Amino acid sequence: MKLDIVLWPDPVLLGGTDPVTEVDDELRAIVGEMRRVLFEQRGVGLAAPQVGIAKRLMLVCESGNPGDETVVLNPEIAEVSGSEVGEEGCLSFPGIYGHVPRALTIRVRYQDLDLREHEMTLTGFVARIFQHELDHLNGDVFIDKMEPDSRAKVEDQIAELKARYTESTA
Numbered sequence: 001m002k003l004d005i006v007l008w009p010d011p012v013l014l015g016g017t018d019p020v021t022e023v024d025d026e027l028r029a030i031v032g033e034m035r036r037v038l039f040e041q042r043g044v045g046l047a048a049p050q051v052g053i054a055k056r057l058m059l060v061c062e063s064g065n066p067g068d069e070t071v072v073l074n075p076e077i078a079e080v081s082g083s084e085v086g087e088e089g090c091l092s093f094p095g096i097y098g099h100v101p102r103a104l105t106i107r108v109r110y111q112d113l114d115l116r117e118h119e120m121t122l123t124g125f126v127a128r129i130f131q132h133e134l135d136h137l138n139g140d141v142f143i144d145k146m147e148p149d150s151r152a153k154v155e156d157q158i159a160e161l162k163a164r165y166t167e168s169t170a
């Protein structure tokens, strides 16, 4: 299996995802490919739709260092508090960055690759990554949450990305 990064506005990024109910060899292979893609691209997070897989599966790696990543299945945010604006980019939007408001602190629940339940509180940058990746699982993308002045600055780049996708599928 070889998976590659999927660029916006591919429909797999916009359509939502199904829960993971079983961890089989195929799912482990998907996770392996996601790890490879994440670190090749020097990212800090990656959601399964970004490699074309419509499942509730994502990687979070605050340090960006291989081995530090957390495999997150079926995530939920139970509580949020505070808010903070910070800069974000996305591997599905190469070269596009902007300021996005996010909850500062979140209480999260998810399962690991053994389907064991985890519940914890995240704050700051790792909470931002978690929210960004979880949005991908719901078919939401960060350009729609950018502050208006940030969004205005990248409108041309967004139009270019859209045109490139249209050409590639024509």
Ligand code: ZN
Binding pocket: 089, 090, 091, 092, 132, 133, 136, 142
């Ligand atoms: Zn993203």
